[in-house]
Amino acid sequence: MEIKNPLYFNQGIHVIASIFTVEKGIVKVLLVRRCNEPFKDKWALPGGALYNNEDLDDGLKRELKEKTGITNIDLELCNVFGKVNRSNIMRMVGISYLGVIDNERVSILNKTQKTSDADWFAIDNIPDLAYDHNEIIKDSLEKLKESIVNSNILRTLFPNGFTIPEIQKTYEAILNKNFDRRNFRRKLLSLGLIYDTNKEINFEGKKPAKLYKFKEEISNKNVL
């Protein structure tokens, strides 16, 4: 079917991913450098235009893989951006997603990119981005904060386990807020989402810390 009514002419959908990680207490977001117009050479969130023949989720995964090499990541819907002029080429509605990825995969990243460049930026040091992506990051960060207290989205940050002081620092970095060590530990353990591996590792302190892991179950509510 051909669309003739100019009211409906040339609309498209952007899928956009805000992917965060936390390294040494610094919250970072993944950006790619654009190699095409518009906004050529500007940094942007990974994403792009949805194809006609793919489901929205699939388009998101495809774009993410093309631009960053990342596959196998859980993403959740974050928001929709629908100002008329958010894209200057044609009418594009942007749909933003949120994800978290572990430090291991950060290093793999640079070898698999298709974009001219991809890198992590500390969230208080984001350059001027393409489109409305600065706004999208800010919005996604808010959602990330909600998500780490309402769901265990951080599980993906620690595929090899974590110590409690370590994950506490991660919560503190994202929420910009400190917790009492004893209460944090008690609360986290009481949720029943993690278990003691009976291993110990040195994270930061001199005394080795116990290594915990998330249980496999998909229980997903009310962390903290």
Added chain:
Amino acid sequence: MEIKNPLYFNQGIHVIASIFTVEKGIVKVLLVRRCNEPFKDKWALPGGALYNNEDLDDGLKRELKEKTGITNIDLELCNVFGKVNRSNIMRMVGISYLGVIDNERVSILNKTQKTSDADWFAIDNIPDLAYDHNEIIKDSLEKLKESIVNSNILRTLFPNGFTIPEIQKTYEAILNKNFDRRNFRRKLLSLGLIYDTNKEINFEGKKPAKLYKFKEEISNKNVL
């Protein structure tokens, strides 16, 4: 700019509103009967295709007004539906919104419609709808449940005030769950969102009940 790549050809955006009300303990959703193809004469959620020259929010408001006559209603983003074949005419991504409207406006409704018909349907008695709207309603209902405990979305249900047993029944109807009268009252009052108007009305009981109203402030978190 003319789009030639068939991968990006003829995409559009549906804005879709799930508008709920509660009457006598029955949760209802607003549906309209379609007067055009596709799905002519089928019931559907109010909404339609976004114009090129309007912001997403504006398109939503316009569609809602055209199809139901409703203006001045708060809507929040609910979800995005992006299966390739959710529309059989052309590729449409659906963006769904959630709102609640008071009983007063229910009656006004039928006089202002542009659609061939508009009516409220109890949520356990929804007919087979156009597109994926049955799925959207189900999804929106889940979100409604979350919203009434995490925000005071129900404020709009009672523009002329309410008694505490009355609003309790509303919560119970939506959440499908009963609360202890005394504890419900205490909790609701302790939130500081409502005030006693010093009027009394007969709602259901034999003893007149106090009339409360929501305060004007826009405070929006952690109800119940």
Added chain:
DNA sequence: ACAAAAGTGTTGACTTTACACCCATGG
């Protein structure tokens, strides 16, 4: 031996839950 971070327990404040009685009105 000491510095630095890990680990642990208790108490008081607060919140939530459970529960029983009296009150005002309409029939």
Added chain:
DNA sequence: CCATGGGTGTAAAGTCAACACTTTTGT
């Protein structure tokens, strides 16, 4: 006068917040 739902208080249980000392290791 009685049936119906509205309004109130209290005690026990549970959760949350604050807080200080001991343990293990590297230097």
